[in-house]
Amino acid sequence: MISHPVIQKPTFVQHFVQIRHNENCCKLNDYLDFPYVGQVFAIERKAIDQKTGKVSQELVYGITSQADYDATAEKILETNRGHWCIENSGHYILDCSFHEDKCRIRTGHGPENITRLRRFAIGVIKTTSSKGVTEYHEKAGYECADGVRLFEND
Numbered sequence: 001m002i003s004h005p006v007i008q009k010p011t012f013v014q015h016f017v018q019i020r021h022n023e024n025c026c027k028l029n030d031y032l033d034f035p036y037v038g039q040v041f042a043i044e045r046k047a048i049d050q051k052t053g054k055v056s057q058e059l060v061y062g063i064t065s066q067a068d069y070d071a072t073a074e075k076i077l078e079t080n081r082g083h084w085c086i087e088n089s090g091h092y093i094l095d096c097s098f099h100e101d102k103c104r105i106r107t108g109h110g111p112e113n114i115t116r117l118r119r120f121a122i123g124v125i126k127t128t129s130s131k132g133v134t135e136y137h138e139k140a141g142y143e144c145a146d147g148v149r150l151f152e153n154d
Contacts, residue, residue, distance in 0.1 A: 016049045022077040026068050036065040041076050094118055097137040 011018045024041035032040070045058045062080075064071055071079070094100040098118045105114050122133055129136045 017050060018043070019046045019048075020077055020081070021046075022039075022073045024068060024071075024073050024076055027115040032063070034063055037063055038065045039063075039071070041073070043077065043080055093133050095121060097134050 009097050021044040022041060024039050026039045028040050029037050041064065043060050043061070043062070047056050048054075049056075062076075064076065094115075098121075100115070100118065103111075103114065105111055125133050125136050131139070
């Protein structure tokens with residue numbers, strides 16, 4: 001059974017218009033040598049840069065253990081889109097605010113320890129601040145720089 005294709009409403013992210021299209025199917029299950037396969041799906045992503053008009057397209061395939069009655073095309077598209085919330089809320093903060101990708105600590109237990117400290121700091125900021133981590137981190141950086149300038153004048 002092929003589900004009805006789903007096309008999400010276009011979303012606007014920065015200067016891009018993003019369109020997602022999903023189709024899923026159970027007909028291939030008997031042909032796949034994959035344990036617990038429920039259905040396969042294809043998601044087509046299209047992004048249009050409003051500044052340049054450049055169009056980029058991507059077609060991704062996936063397998064899920066959920067049957068078509070548990071995971072409709074809409075649900076699969078929603079779950080796939082929600083995955084990026086995790087990426088953006090965790091890894092993006094670590095990289096942009098704490099510059100994790102530029103970190104030079106690579107030996108012993110150093111990488112694990114510094115990652116734990118960063119994640120602990122993010123947790124403390126999220127629970128104690130009404131601002132986002134990035135805004136809080138930028139403000140703290142400015143205040144620290146102001147404090148350093150005070151000592152330099154002496």
